[in-house]
Amino acid sequence: MSKKVISVVIPIYNSATIFPVLFDQLVDVFKSLNDYECEIIAVIDGCTDTSLELIAEYSKKNSILKYVNFSRNFGHQTAVTAGLEYAYGDYVVIMDDDLEDPPSVIINLVAKAEEGNDVVYAIRKKRKRSFFHKVLYLMFYRVFGFLANINVPYDSGDFCLMTKRVVESLNKMPERNRYVRGLRSWVGFKQSGIEYERGLRLDGKSGYSFKSYFKLAFNAVFSFSYKPLIYVSHIGIFISFISVVMAFIYLYFRLTGSFSDVRGWTSLFISLIFFSGLQLFSLGMIGQYIYRIYDEVKGRPIYIVESTSGFSK
Numbered sequence: 001m002s003k004k005v006i007s008v009v010i011p012i013y014n015s016a017t018i019f020p021v022l023f024d025q026l027v028d029v030f031k032s033l034n035d036y037e038c039e040i041i042a043v044i045d046g047c048t049d050t051s052l053e054l055i056a057e058y059s060k061k062n063s064i065l066k067y068v069n070f071s072r073n074f075g076h077q078t079a080v081t082a083g084l085e086y087a088y089g090d091y092v093v094i095m096d097d098d099l100e101d102p103p104s105v106i107i108n109l110v111a112k113a114e115e116g117n118d119v120v121y122a123i124r125k126k127r128k129r130s131f132f133h134k135v136l137y138l139m140f141y142r143v144f145g146f147l148a149n150i151n152v153p154y155d156s157g158d159f160c161l162m163t164k165r166v167v168e169s170l171n172k173m174p175e176r177n178r179y180v181r182g183l184r185s186w187v188g189f190k191q192s193g194i195e196y197e198r199g200l201r202l203d204g205k206s207g208y209s210f211k212s213y214f215k216l217a218f219n220a221v222f223s224f225s226y227k228p229l230i231y232v233s234h235i236g237i238f239i240s241f242i243s244v245v246m247a248f249i250y251l252y253f254r255l256t257g258s259f260s261d262v263r264g265w266t267s268l269f270i271s272l273i274f275f276s277g278l279q280l281f282s283l284g285m286i287g288q289y290i291y292r293i294y295d296e297v298k299g300r301p302i303y304i305v306e307s308t309s310g311f312s313k
Contacts (some may be wrong), residue, residue, distance in 0.1 A: 003037045006110065007089030011079035011152070012042050012067075015097040016050045023058060023065070025103040030064070032107055036091075040065045043083045046073025047054050059309045066310030074303040077178045082303050084167050086311065093161045094180070098254045101159040105196045109161040118189035121153055121160040121181070125195040140217050147225040153193055160184065176295050179220040180186060187222070191253070232282045239275070 008026060012019070023040070030038040044052050044067055052069055057064045068082055080094055095101045107120055112120040144152065158180055162170075169187045170180070185191070186219055221228070 003035060004091065005035065005089040006036045006038045006091045006093065006106075007086055008038070008040045008093045008095065008106070009080065009083030010040065010042050010095055010097050011076050011083065012044045012047060012051050012055065012097050012251050013073070013076070013079075014047050014049045014051060014068040015046075016054050018097060018099060019051065019054060019058075022097060022099055022103070023062075025099070026106075027064075029103045033110060036110070037114050038064060039087075039089065040095075041083050041086055042078040043068045043086075045076070046070050056309060058112045062309070067308065068305055069307045071304040077180055078303050080180050080289070081170075081178055082305070084196040085171050086308075087167060091161055092164070092167045094158050096159070100199050101157075102196065102199065105194070106161070108194050108196075112192055112194055113161050113163065115192075116190060117192045118166050119160060119184060119191040120162075121156040121184070121191065121193045123153060123193045123195045124155045124157065124198045140220075142272040144217070144220050144224075147221055147227045148182070149225055149227075150182065152182055152224075156181065156193060163189075165189070174296075175223070177223055177292050178299075178302075179216065179223050182220055182224045189307035214311050228285050229289070232285060235278070236282075239278075 010022070015022075019042075026040060030036075042056060042065065044056050052067075055065070055067050059067055066086070068086055070079070070082075083094070084092060089109060093106055093109060095103070095106075100123065109120045109122065142154070160181075162184065166184070166187055166189055170183055174185060
């Protein structure tokens with residue numbers, strides 16, 4: 001019987017100093033998985049350093065390494081998507097290029113998959129980041145869990161293993177504003193998690209800025225929940241109800257002669273500013289949904305490949 005194939009998909013962004021260490025550690029892991037045939041698919045996402053040249057050189061010397069080179073930077077989630085479309089493994093592992101996720105965890109992911117799980121996601125038991133980052137991560141997963149229409153495991157990132165049928169299901173989804181870990185949960189099948197300790201980036205600066213994190217968070221919420229629209233509607237109904245009650249109270253006092261003049265310009269100004277802000281917030285939220293509809297309607301490809309290496313026709 002032929003061996004099962006494990007494809008390791010790695011989005012690459014300016015990690016020329018890290019990749020040699022990452023590659024060596026993955027090779028060591030593959031030696032422990034000698035019952036499997038392994039491949040590495042590096043998706044080079046518009047790097048501005050020497051990552052492309054370095055990986056191309058490694059690919060010439062190592063048949064297990066294949067790469068997809070984008071024509072420009074299309075973003076992390078798009079790079080993950082491209083890697084899934086190029087992977088042919090029975091098991092497909094997604095991991096980042098910064099060595100925050102230890103490659104040795106792949107052995108545990110494979111063992112858990114062999115128990116009959118279609119998705120094995122890695123849960124960050126600990127992460128070596130600043131207190132501010134930890135608080136933001138904690139808040140996001142809890143807020144997203146409250147709003148989302150699906151159950152996404154808390155503190156689980158893109159680092160995971162999926163079987164071929166899960167990957168094929170993901171590849172059938174044409175949406176452009178992608179949140180892969182949400183799509184992974186949406187498809188269903190048997191899923192399980194393992195805990196691990198996340199480390200620090202080995203070298204250099206992360207390609208994920210705070211702006212990128214917020215964009216990912218918005219994609220997560222607006223791609224998997226319509227509850228924000230419902231809550232804004234509820235707020236509008238509640239405010240309308242309060243205004244009607246206040247109108248009756250004012251009318252009562254006018255008819256009974258309790259007061260004869262109108263005072264309170266400060267409260268009126270504050271109320272005007274508050275409700276104006278609420279209206280703009282509501283319009284912005286609706287705009288987020290319309291923007292995603294507009295993106296889907298245009299029908300552009302979500303990425304463009306400039307070159308590849310290591311793949312058969």
